[in-house]
Amino acid sequence: MIIGKNFFITEMPKTGTSFLRSYLEKYPGITVTKHHDFITDHNDIELIKKKYKISTIRSPYSWYYSMWKWSCLKQKESPLFSDLTSYRLKLKRLRISRETPMYIFDQIKKNINRIKQCFSDVNSKSNFKEFIKLLLYDDFKNYIGSNFSFTVDKQLGYMTWLFFGFNTNDNNRNIFYNRKIKFNEKIQTLDSKIFINKYFHTETLNQHLLNFLSKNNIEIKKFESVDMNKTAETKEYINYLDQDDADIIYDKEKYLFEKFNFNKDYKNL
Numbered sequence: 001m002i003i004g005k006n007f008f009i010t011e012m013p014k015t016g017t018s019f020l021r022s023y024l025e026k027y028p029g030i031t032v033t034k035h036h037d038f039i040t041d042h043n044d045i046e047l048i049k050k051k052y053k054i055s056t057i058r059s060p061y062s063w064y065y066s067m068w069k070w071s072c073l074k075q076k077e078s079p080l081f082s083d084l085t086s087y088r089l090k091l092k093r094l095r096i097s098r099e100t101p102m103y104i105f106d107q108i109k110k111n112i113n114r115i116k117q118c119f120s121d122v123n124s125k126s127n128f129k130e131f132i133k134l135l136l137y138d139d140f141k142n143y144i145g146s147n148f149s150f151t152v153d154k155q156l157g158y159m160t161w162l163f164f165g166f167n168t169n170d171n172n173r174n175i176f177y178n179r180k181i182k183f184n185e186k187i188q189t190l191d192s193k194i195f196i197n198k199y200f201h202t203e204t205l206n207q208h209l210l211n212f213l214s215k216n217n218i219e220i221k222k223f224e225s226v227d228m229n230k231t232a233e234t235k236e237y238i239n240y241l242d243q244d245d246a247d248i249i250y251d252k253e254k255y256l257f258e259k260f261n262f263n264k265d266y267k268n269l
Contacts, residue, residue, distance in 0.1 A: 001042065003031045006216070007052035010166040010196070011036050014066040015056035016205045023209070026223055039195070040170060052212075053195055055167050058202030060159050060253040061246060061266040065237035068131045072122040080144075084115050084134060088145030095150040097177065099142075103149055106142035115143065128240045136248050151176040153183040157252030168193045187255050199260070241266050 002009040002017075002024050009024075011017035013036055025032040039047055047053075058066075071078035087107050094100055118130045134140045135158045142149045148161050156176065164173055172193040175186045200208040213220050241249075246266040250257060257264060 001033045001037055001039070003033065003042075003047070005029055006050055007054055007212075008039075008047050008050055009054040009056070009200070010039065012056050012162060012166050014063055014070060015058045016200070016202045017056055019205065020056070020200070020209065023223065026221070027218070036166075038166065044169070048195055052198050052216075054198045054200060054212075055196040056200050056202060056205070057163070057256070057260055059262045060157070060249050060256055061241060061262075062202075062235075062237045063159055064132060064135070064249060065128065065240055068119075068128050069122055069236075071131075072119045072127075075119065081119055083145040084143060085112055085119075086145070087112075095147065095177065097150060099150050099152070103142045107145065110143045125240050129242075129245060132245050132248065136252050152179050153186065155183045155252065155254075157249070157256075159253050160255050163256060164190050164194075167196045169195075191255075191259070201260070238267055 001011060002020060004024070004027075009017070009020060011021075017035070021032050021035065024030050033042065067080065071081040074081070076082055087110075089104065089107055094103070115134065118127050118134065121127055134143060138154055144158070148158060151161065153176065161176065164176075168190055172190055175181060175189060178186075181189075198212075200212075210220060212218075249266075250264055256262065
């Protein structure tokens with residue numbers, strides 16, 4: 001997290017937070033903690049009292065591509081890569097529910113070598129398509145090996161799950177494991193529990209940051225060792241997505257598309 005005198009920023013992976021950290025950590029009075037940690041890892045009661053509670057967000061289309069590309073390049077440094085390419089059967093990972101036996105079965109049978117192939121070539125469109133299947137097709141949900149595997153709603157996307165993970169508390173998120181509550185009711189409930197009151201969009205991250213600094217009378221500095229964010233300057237993902245991929249991403253992440261008014265047409269973001 002990034003914590004200032006009157007603000008904090010949660011750091012959803014692959015939304016430009018590395019740039020924010022490298023820029024803001026040079027200011028006195030701003031603390032940069034472990035990357036991608038949660039508000040519950042700190043004094044969340046005190047943090048919630050801050051004036052600006054900020055999170056980062058980006059279009060799901062480019063987010064999935066960025067997550068895959070980064071995992072291809074970083075391999076075991078990517079938690080998602082590690083979860084997918086190992087057998088996640090430690091007791092502390094197992095939620096006891098009606099999903100547990102199938103989760104164990106799917107973990108045992110998953111083909112680790114084939115999954116690794118999805119991350120073997122960052123220029124392969126077919127590998128990216130396999131990655132989308134792993135994360136968003138119901139048949140492979142248990143391969144992921146995190147608490148996401150135990151969520152019960154087929155409409156839930158991996159990015160939406162992460163979004164609520166960083167921006168609501170643990171007790172609220174347990175609703176995703178409840179079969180008795182309809183999916184739309186869960187989304188409405190969690191949306192009302194979000195503690196964020198300001199968002200920096202990856203696509204316009206530089207401008208969001210500069211506007212925030214200016215509004216709060218924080219000196220805008222140019223640091224030689226920090227380049228302005230270039231995450232959204234490329235639209236490489238357009239060359240990797242096809243309409244089928246775009247359709248399932250939209251279907252699974254519909255909440256994010258609607259909440260942040262992202263363009264459904266992936267070619268015209």
